[in-house]
Amino acid sequence: MKILLVTFDKEMEKKVRELLKDHQIITAKNGEEALLLNIANDVDVVIYDALAGGIAEDDINKLYEEGFNNVPFIILMDDLFPIDPENIKPKLKKIISREVEVDKLPELVQEVAGQKAETKKEEETTSAETTPAETHPEPVAQEAAPQPAEQKTQEEISWDALVETTSEPTAETQPQTTAQEQPQEVKQETPAPAETTTSEASTPTGEISLNKQCLLVSFDMPLVEKIEKLIGDKCDLHIARSAKQALQKYEGKPFDIIIFDTISGVFAEKGIKDLYEKGGYKDSLYVLLLDEFLPLDVDKLPVQNLRTIKRESELELLPEIVESAPHITFGQVVESAAKQIEETPQTEAKEEQPQKVETPQTPVKEKK
Numbered sequence: 001m002k003i004l005l006v007t008f009d010k011e012m013e014k015k016v017r018e019l020l021k022d023h024q025i026i027t028a029k030n031g032e033e034a035l036l037l038n039i040a041n042d043v044d045v046v047i048y049d050a051l052a053g054g055i056a057e058d059d060i061n062k063l064y065e066e067g068f069n070n071v072p073f074i075i076l077m078d079d080l081f082p083i084d085p086e087n088i089k090p091k092l093k094k095i096i097s098r099e100v101e102v103d104k105l106p107e108l109v110q111e112v113a114g115q116k117a118e119t120k121k122e123e124e125t126t127s128a129e130t131t132p133a134e135t136h137p138e139p140v141a142q143e144a145a146p147q148p149a150e151q152k153t154q155e156e157i158s159w160d161a162l163v164e165t166t167s168e169p170t171a172e173t174q175p176q177t178t179a180q181e182q183p184q185e186v187k188q189e190t191p192a193p194a195e196t197t198t199s200e201a202s203t204p205t206g207e208i209s210l211n212k213q214c215l216l217v218s219f220d221m222p223l224v225e226k227i228e229k230l231i232g233d234k235c236d237l238h239i240a241r242s243a244k245q246a247l248q249k250y251e252g253k254p255f256d257i258i259i260f261d262t263i264s265g266v267f268a269e270k271g272i273k274d275l276y277e278k279g280g281y282k283d284s285l286y287v288l289l290l291d292e293f294l295p296l297d298v299d300k301l302p303v304q305n306l307r308t309i310k311r312e313s314e315l316e317l318l319p320e321i322v323e324s325a326p327h328i329t330f331g332q333v334v335e336s337a338a339k340q341i342e343e344t345p346q347t348e349a350k351e352e353q354p355q356k357v358e359t360p361q362t363p364v365k366e367k368k
Contacts (some may be wrong), residue, residue: 002044002046019106033265047074050124079100094111168256214235217275238250241277262291262294276302277302
């Protein structure tokens, strides 16, 4: 069985290849690259890694409409950046969690391939019944046709409802006693991690970092670990899996250097534009880690301060790049520190002055 795997995550590619050893795996990093392969008629199943979240929805629909409209899709959804199943156009599809349910791929491939065979048989029977053009076969075709459509909708809804099954039974089984207690506990727990994860909450209370602020955008954990070892002692390194997560997690935080892993191709191009335009990081130095097999058209990017290196063979240049990069955030740190200094001596002076006046008066005059 021939399977098309669309992913730019090398770790996920290794997992899928190990799970589907008995099948022929053809890989592509995005939908555009998959369409260029011209293998729509030869592929039995498409496995699409929707790591990019909402951006992947358009790519899946384009892949479906422009070539793979007769192929079932197995979509691996990210838990942090989920997709909306209603926006996905492929009729035969299964949506599973890319982190929890990947081990089910061997069974799902067989199941989806069987559904494809059933739909072909139904199409052949309906076409054979419509050829006599008599009054009797027409209602049979009309009655037989909606049955697979209903099955498809039920299957799609059932797979979409898998995410909701964990919450629905709790609401049904515990409507009387725990309905009032559970939301209170969740509301108390959710703000707690927000205070601990953000570095902004710690900076105004005391310690101010004079190091350069670096943002690394990459979901490739082995690559992230390598970069941490290379520049972890030369800057304060902040990590985000995507541009969307970076904008949500570090909103308003300035960065001297933004290191962006462009292995996602078109998605990376959009993410860089979002950081530059929506995030307002126009003065930062952008260091793009380019993939040798999937080059990025740098001329289309609006970024002014830009440098490119190869993500696989030139990572050793990062320490020198970080050291030579301008320290843009230093001025902002000095301004915030000056404001703190202006506020603290006023209160301390008021407390120290009465102490100095009281000590020299009484003891000196009485002894003399």
